[in-house]
Amino acid sequence: MGETPVLAVEHLAVTYRTRKREVQAVRDVSFQISQGQNLGLVGESGCGKSTVAYSVVNFLGPNGRVSGGRILFKGQELRGRRESELRRLRGAEISMVYQEPMSALNPTMRIEDQLAEALIAHRGLSRAEARRECLEALKRVYMPDVEGVMRRYPHQLSGGQQQRVLIAMAMLNSPTLLIMDEPTTALDVTVEAAVLDLIAELKAQYHTATLYISHNLGVVARISDQVAVMYAGEVVEYAPTVEIFQRPVHPYTAGLMRCLPDVDAPKGTRELVPIPGQVPRPDRIPPGCVFAPRCERRCPECAEAQPQLEEVEPGHWVRCLRPAELAPVVGPGRRPADVPLVGESAVVLDARRLKVHYSLPFQTVGGIVGLEKRRYVHAVDDVSLAVRRGRTLGIVGESGCGKSTLARAIVGLEPLREGRLEFLGVDVSRPLRRRSLASIRELQMVFQDPNGVLNPSYCVGDQIAASLRRFRVVPGDQVYGEVVRLLNAVKLNEEYYYRLPRQLSGGEKQRVGIARAIASNPSMIVCDEPVSALDVSVQAAVLALLQEIQQQYRTAMILISHDLSTVRFFSDDVVVMYLGRVVESGPCEAIYAPPNHPYTAALLAAVPRPDPTLPPRRIRLSGLVPSAVNPPNGCRFHTRCPFKVGPVCEQEEPPAREMGRDHIIYCHLPPERLYEIKP
């Protein structure tokens, strides 16, 4: 490489001061990014990815500092520069895009003022000039209705639009280096796909060097030229993207890839291999190789000697003591379909035409005395589904499609407005308070947020024991033994009984949540995004656990997820929801292959795949999900549908087209057209 790289980081070390002592969060990190290149920095949470990014712009906060190494920007050292110089650099040459668009934009300023601020401050433009540039910048990121957007406040934009504004803002001064910290993590898949398209296009057009941070291998595969994998504050593998995805050498990289569910693999054909253990805390870094305690290939010397980053092949760097012995670790592990399809098992849950509406608060004083018409959010509108014993029903859709509300209504946490819910032959259309204890016991739930799952005031064991006592699962004197048995069932040992929730990691909390749900031996478990808040290596373990429970107890499950790969890994049947309605339902395999509803096809096209050699999919959705207060007439998807037939879509409810056994698509398109839709 003859030219100077835009950013070269050499042996970077970052230290944080804590109450007790100094902690090295990042050690010996080196990489470089040339003009027009995109470096993906991946790793699980707590690996130091963001710390690396923040150290480049010197945003480490009051208790963090760069304690070693060099950060060269266009060949010049950034460490030790005065704050004023750095500020000038940050405004003009280095830009950053953050993870949470809503908190990165100032809620009290119009978009125009926020964008213009940087131009006026750093380039001394006049208002009119700044305004012209801002319009240009928004057009560059394909913002619809540019003039309108300029006048709006951040809360009036959707998440995808906010992220576009941030990218536009970052691109305003045509920076040489763009740092993106998980810019699409908070977005829906369909929006994420569009933003990734945009990032790829901007890179091709403006030759900006990009440091792209993500925990999602699929996203990185899609847009990066090179990938650096971080683990516990160190870069463990660093190579060109295609190389690293096809021949991962470090056991951690290979492990990450093996625990990803594959959207292209049907249930039962793919085994997820979780990485045991968890990322060590920065103050408890093991001596020797940092990954050794979790590594399946460790040998005695791994625990003592610290491996250095070494070049195993030109451009492919690995930090492992025995790189020569590392044959490329096998890619995705496969196993034969050993789960026989459970034929026609009994229907456990039968839901007919469910409706869940939330009432909105009155807008005028008159409302309280009945002068105003009550307005409702049609969260779930006319949804029917059935779940069979020992099988999983997956429910997918973007955020706001009503899938979580549906889950809560099924277990009784939300009242039904209309419809009939039959569970084990008993009518359970009533809210929880009026259900019998027996039917409550049989229908349990696993929740999404690991931090909200457990009551922080009680120890883990007591919270599981509470269910056992309430449902009288075992006699009182056997409760302790039963809790231990349940803890073991979710791969935790007896010691966890007296731990408090805050002493547990996210994955462990989720396991306790599962133990609590299976404590009463339910016939059905509703899992509302059980893994979406967890790291990939932990996700795999939790999914495997749920699958094991299902096989062992023949529990019926509903799996709610926005992640199509997770749903495919675990489901036998799938329902695709959009704006409170079902748009497609059927056996899992039918959903993941044509014919598809246009919306399903768009969702499938948007899934980032961890394989850089696959061509990007074409179908992209534009526009916003309409409000569920006044949902569109006719087909609810018609406002965003790329295959709209005509006025009929706006006026008439789409017919149910039976495309195969139990496979129903609700669409006005004639059946033969549905076959032509390819993601």
Place this chain on the structure above:
Amino acid sequence: MEGTVPRLTARRRQWQQMREGLSVIFASRVAKVGLALVLFWALIAILAPLVTRYDPLYQDYRHLDMPPSAQHILGTDHLGRDVWARVAYGARTILTLGPISVLAAFVLGIALGLPAGYYGGWLDEAVMRVLDALMAFPTILLYMIIISAVGASAVNVVIAIAIGGAPGIARLVRALTMDIRTREYVAAAKLRGDSDLRIMLREILPNCRGPLIIDFLLRMGYAAFYIGTLGFLGLGLRPPTPDWGAMVQEGHSRMTSNIWPVLSATVAIVTLVIGLNLFADGVREESMRYQ
């Protein structure tokens, strides 16, 4: 056989938790100073008979309005009573009435705020409007109305402070409850078929404890202050009882000739209130820093 070993672990964990709680206090210098001041008065109150030589009610007509001396370290008042003894026994009054009245206010506030926040809707609306009406009164005016209606006595001081403090506490509890009731562990408790009362008391209230403890400490400071004020206004305890507020009231007209009763009582009130406030502030700051 399974019962014994785990129980030991449980006890050890409780200890550990308590130590962690205490370490919050000792990590903050502000809290330590505050605690020292409060403990000083608590010790004086407990050991009052040992640290004083006179009965606080004993009137020595030969020694009226005496300045400090070896006999009477803070002098005597216009009735010849030992000022130090009255201050020490006055600490007993304020340090028993204070916690009891704040506790009463908390019981009332929680009883109103917890269901209002949990159920919402018309119940919330009704409870909050009544409390708004109560809050519209200036605190001291409210106390005066209550006490002139029911008469001045220790019990009535407790009632007045309980009623005066309840709206603020209810609002705090309501806000915390509205947040916590949406947590998933509350949903999990519902899926266990737990009753609403049980959910409120077992799942929600324990998790309000952080802000409530801080609020309790702060309100102790206000209560000490208001008990003093009520005493000064003659709405506190009946006259011969040693009471800091009453001491200021009795002495303030004679301040030019004998400043000692007023000065001692004022310093006592000020140090106690400052101590309680410092303690509350320190604990709050330190516990916030942990998050």
